[in-house]
Amino acid sequence: AVERAATEQLVEPITETPVAQETIPEVETTYEVELEEDQQNIAINEDIVLSNDKFQISFTNRGAQINGIILNDYVLPDKIAQVDLLRENAELFGMELTNINGATLMSNNMPFEWEIFENHVTFISNSSFGRVEKKFTIKEDYQLELDVTIESSLERFEYVLQMEDGIADTENYLKRKNQNYQTIVQVDNKINRANLGKLKKEQTLTGSIDWAAIRSKFFLIGVIKDELSDWNKTYAYNAEESPGLSIYGSSSRPRMQAKYSIYAGPVILDNLEALGSGFGVTFYAGNGIFFGQGLIKPVSRFFDWIFIQFHKVIPN
Numbered sequence: 360a361v362e363r364a365a366t367e368q369l370v371e372p373i374t375e376t377p378v379a380q381e382t383i384p385e386v387e388t389t390y391e392v393e394l395e396e397d398q399q400n401i402a403i404n405e406d407i408v409l410s411n412d413k414f415q416i417s418f419t420n421r422g423a424q425i426n427g428i429i430l431n432d433y434v435l436p437d438k439i440a441q442v443d444l445l446r447e448n449a450e451l452f453g454m455e456l457t458n459i460n461g462a463t464l465m466s467n468n469m470p471f472e473w474e475i476f477e478n479h480v481t482f483i484s485n486s487s488f489g490r491v492e493k494k495f496t497i498k499e500d501y502q503l504e505l506d507v508t509i510e511s512s513l514e515r516f517e518y519v520l521q522m523e524d525g526i527a528d529t530e531n532y533l534k535r536k537n538q539n540y541q542t543i544v545q546v547d548n549k550i551n552r553a554n555l556g557k558l559k560k561e562q563t564l565t566g567s568i569d570w571a572a573i574r575s576k577f578f579l580i581g582v583i584k585d586e587l588s589d590w591n592k593t594y595a596y597n598a599e600e601s602p603g604l605s606i607y608g609s610s611s612r613p614r615m616q617a618k619y620s621i622y623a624g625p626v627i628l629d630n631l632e633a634l635g636s637g638f639g640v641t642f643y644a645g646n647g648i649f650f651g652q653g654l655i656k657p658v659s660r661f662f663d664w665i666f667i668q669f670h671k672v673i674p675n
Contacts, residue, residue: 423482449524501624525601
């Protein structure tokens with residue numbers, strides 16, 4: 360069993376009304392951006408690290424992405440290895456930029472210059488498209504902030520924020536993985552869940568996206584946008600037996616600034632509710648009056664408190 364695991368949730372098959380699916384159109388005008396000479400000279404570093412007392416976040420400057428999330432207080436069933444929420448060779452929160460016709464302006468292979476400080480790391484890329492800056496700041500508990508500034512040569516552009524590699528397995532017993540692993544998205548103020556079994560067919564949601572998350576039985580990775588960001592679509596799929604998610608947004612101006620709140624840690628109710636924007640609903644395993652936020656909510660909160668108290672005495 361995972362050490363200090365969050366309270367096991369009761370899970371039932373998702374019963375909400377299915378969201379209409381749409382096919383992602385193939386764009387014939389896409390192309391891979393050739394690296395400019397100064398970018399070709401930027402060395403790749405896969406081991407840039409920020410940490411606090413709860414977790415260690417590692418980054419790569421290839422695409423300015425997260426490539427490791429190690430939780431200090433949790434170990435795998437072998438009682439030795441610490442939990443890493445990302446799978447081997449997985450990456451998180453890369454951004455791909457395109458013009459309005461879908462032509463690639465910046466891919467995840469773009470190398471960034473970088474500078475690290477005590478609590479944040481800043482990545483900068485300058486190209487013919489413009490200037491892109493991604494700043495990751497480590498906060499308390501299991502929280503990060505991602506500040507994005509884009510100064511484009513175009514009047515408008517589009518982007519994809521990627522959570523496409525899923526979330527790592529952290530337990531040996533995976534019989535209910537198809538139910539326990541989920542994508543959870545708040546779109547037009549409504550909660551949309553798709554468990555892994557449901558993601559045998561890709562799913563697209565369109566509307567005003569507030570936040571999006573992927574979760575396993577005990578752990579969760581999620582991101583909440585600020586009020587100025589325009590997220591208008593998510594695309595969810597099975598990423599080699601894990602829930603993958605891409606978030607689509609756009610900018611109607613050449614310059615875009617955005618601040619995203621990120622959570623990467625255990626499924627603990629108080630932690631999730633602290634992020635606001637209704638993000639606390641990601642704690643619950645399903646929807647409906649019994650297994651969502653209805654009658655089971657006070658019971659879930661009580662047992663969550665009970666397990667936390669037990670852990671203070673018996674840390675297992």
